[in-house]
Amino acid sequence: MSELLSGMKRTDMCGELDLKDSGREVTLMGWVNRRRDLGSLIFIDLRDRTGIVQIVFNEEWDSNLFSRAGELRNEFVIAVSGTVVERAPEAVNDKIPTGKIEVKVKELKILSRSETPPFLVDDSTKAADNVRLKYRYLDLRRPVMQKNIITRHRIAKVVRDFLYDNGFLEIETPMLTKSTPEGARDYLVPSRVQPGKFYALPQSPQLFKQLLMISGFDRYYQIVRCFRDEDLRADRQPEFTQIDIEMSFVDMDDVLNINEKLIATVFKEIMGIEIKLPLKRMSYYEAMSRYGSDKPDLRFGMELLELSDVLKNSSFNAFKEAVANGGCIKAINAKGCSVFARKEIDSLSEVAKTYGAKGLLWVTYTHDGEIKSSLTKYLTNEELDGILKVTSAKPGDLILIAAGEFEKTCDAMGHVRLELGNKLNMIDKDKYELLWVVDFPLLEWSEEEDRYVAKHHPFTSPRDEDIPLLDSEPGKVRAKAYDMVLNGTELGGGSIRIHTREMQKKMFNILGFSDEDAQSRFGFFLEAFKYGVPPHGGIAYGFDRMVMLLTGSESIKDVIAFPKTQNASCLLSGAPSEVDTKQLEELHIKLDL
């Protein structure tokens, strides 16, 4: 028997009591969420991770107990025993699941006291972010945070069960490893035993999961921590969690098929939503062309339309040149927006320019049937008719147009589309639109590095029919790469991998690695390619983001128990922190400030 709990043993969780429990003797333990005094009555909302139940002290039943209840303050931890009773009809609280009952307390033990917390443990807290993070253990007590973390746990379980049932082995890969190449900046860990040498924390287990395929494990998965020492954007964390999957003896369809089943299972189990399979599969080219994004949001239409045919001979230079240089002329029909003020159009124009368009042109089809345009003097009647026809314009519509290099123009118009979608409330927040984007380019030209870089990573296989282009037109080679997209966000991405040594070496060459460089960075990996490599491919999902989307959270910090701030600090523990000189000496390093 524990003196700690005075022999009291919890019989029930607060949030699970209901009318069916009326008359039962129960023992509950939890936090005081709120105390209300009503003369000879004290009401306490008692909270645990399942929810809240009202417990009652009555001076008339036990004045000693009543006076002890008077000591209780918010966030005290208590154990109580008592009887579940039905509330009087007028006292029923429909806002909480336990609102039909309350517990008449017969025994109270204060397990731990609390000072007044720096903010109220309540979903509607107005506490600043940094206060929430410093007192994270209080923030995490809020029901919405409890729900997020519990949902995260449930998603992990659904994923694990599905993968287990489908023959995937959970195998752990090293955290103290060698620098991952072609990626972001590594976090380094100095070695004490080997002076001057360093481990790198993994940016992903990419090489190791491929080595597991080479080891014959056939199907692998891991929900695994990864690290990137990058300047943090709003919703990035220096350490993040990835659902990492790899399988052997498969082609792209096999990977896509099983992965969409996985995601459909998650939606079914967690959201109660049936996702219709197979998912839509859209080429990178089509996604860019129609939605101006390689992660198109399909919750609304307002697609990008192609005006090249109509305007290829336009007297407007930008149009003519765009078409002549193999670019495009993209239009959006903003239905019913002919009434937009000049200022509104200007702000859309700013969006387009931010993403690389030279400008945004407009044609207004007023409710009176009048046509106004920034282009009037350049357009022939025929061209104008063509524009109205391609965009199915009706009186009241606003047509927005941009022209130029294909990717840049599509991207800019894609952002204009999203801006409009939000502005016009076209996006149904309860809708979940999933699709695969496939046929990504294998390479993209980096102006900065003056060389091709891998669009996905250097282990991605080109499409077989494009292999001949590797030498002649590398920029045109499509990859066996795929992204799963949900509501305009990338949930995960992957590829079929190169599985021959020759192709892998060729790829390193195309990426501009010297033989020596390739050898020092990937020598051990290329060596493995000598001894029988199965065709294989896989995918990785950003788990934090997945949980964020499925819980409807605004920030990734709301689905991670102990997240870091934008300068990679843990405000709770104070990491990173200074360390003893002795520790640094042992690691054969010194500060260089």
Add this chain to the structure above:
Amino acid sequence: MSELLSGMKRTDMCGELDLKDSGREVTLMGWVNRRRDLGSLIFIDLRDRTGIVQIVFNEEWDSNLFSRAGELRNEFVIAVSGTVVERAPEAVNDKIPTGKIEVKVKELKILSRSETPPFLVDDSTKAADNVRLKYRYLDLRRPVMQKNIITRHRIAKVVRDFLYDNGFLEIETPMLTKSTPEGARDYLVPSRVQPGKFYALPQSPQLFKQLLMISGFDRYYQIVRCFRDEDLRADRQPEFTQIDIEMSFVDMDDVLNINEKLIATVFKEIMGIEIKLPLKRMSYYEAMSRYGSDKPDLRFGMELLELSDVLKNSSFNAFKEAVANGGCIKAINAKGCSVFARKEIDSLSEVAKTYGAKGLLWVTYTHDGEIKSSLTKYLTNEELDGILKVTSAKPGDLILIAAGEFEKTCDAMGHVRLELGNKLNMIDKDKYELLWVVDFPLLEWSEEEDRYVAKHHPFTSPRDEDIPLLDSEPGKVRAKAYDMVLNGTELGGGSIRIHTREMQKKMFNILGFSDEDAQSRFGFFLEAFKYGVPPHGGIAYGFDRMVMLLTGSESIKDVIAFPKTQNASCLLSGAPSEVDTKQLEELHIKLDL
């Protein structure tokens, strides 16, 4: 359709085919394990993770196919289609599950070739450890390694399912965190954004899991990577995996009860062995006294026996002093060992001395009924009779005796016991003896540091009835700590934690931390204790060791996919390695060699 696999689609796994499949057309993919040529026949053992199946090429069926089969070498990766046929009775191979059938091949595709591997992929490999580690992907192809890693995966699943079903939430804790105090040496990670500051990789998520209890999550678990930068003993790894568990509103019995159910479930599911519950619970004192170990191996008897009563007035000084100083006199009856040569006794004596005994005394009761002893001249007849009686000595037995300080003497005799148990083959390798060791001392005196250190860790609660001793005799205070022991190895250990700020501060005081020190290292943790802490406790299991014991592996390296060597190197990837000066500059450190 994939050109890669020429549209072939795997229908079956090699090791799962059986007589019931006779007549079926199948497509298999895997590695060439062995090729045998018999005139116009070629037999290939084809291997995947499920096992091996024999496939046959016959020159008479298809001479073109036959000649391509002639190209095959060990570790080539191939896809084959063909018909499952029953083997002739004389060709049946009882050594493999698929030995009753073989596959007549109609189609062959070589997916990837292999050079001659540096060692044969076979359980009986004689390859040196460092070669196995360098070519880990070949080593992992060996059936015994496949089995180990698959069993590891299965154990993780059983553990997760059990904990899920019992309301434990899987919650991830940070990897980039603050130095864990009172532990081993930390691995440090320099911060780029905050010059001069460092993260530490976690030695365990101890503080975070307690903070999760303070956050109200009630039940937590994680299978989590931990790190210790210690000089590696034979079977330690710099990174290792822990099953980490914590629960709120519990006393010790609650933790023990659910954890022994967990372990029994693992034994049932993985080994098919029923563990009888509740497990034996033995105090630290009893374990030391009877088995000379805080992790007693109960697979055999030969307990330590106490001779203090018999020898307290002995003329042999060591005996008299031991008893007078509160120590002990411990004996072991090595049944039937009266025939031991002097050399054999000497070597046991060496064991005793290695573990701190001053010497090992002996009494031989020969088969002729004669008594010989290193002590003859010191023992009265009465004392000798007493020894024979307490040890139930019979003709043929050898009695070994040591005396001195309690813990040191028990420990030394415990090792003598283990040595004898092995030497005499008393240990049944198929037996699994589980127990709890409880009531550990809270503190132990460190000669080195000249202060008390925590036996478990500084967050462990003392037993309530021993709290008054904290000031007067801290060394006598027992902790609410417990270890689960399997066959003489610690599987896991844990404790009920301190849950009040006052006691936690007192504990830091007893451990000799200045207020300032406690504040800088644990300030954030003590701060959390201000806001309502539930009574809580937990446990952590060494997952690698658990898998090692359950797979009967000799080394922990055999149950980790990519382990490190004794100097913390990964021979496969070459980690740790040198890094660019630029990387170090960004991290504000330089080498100090």
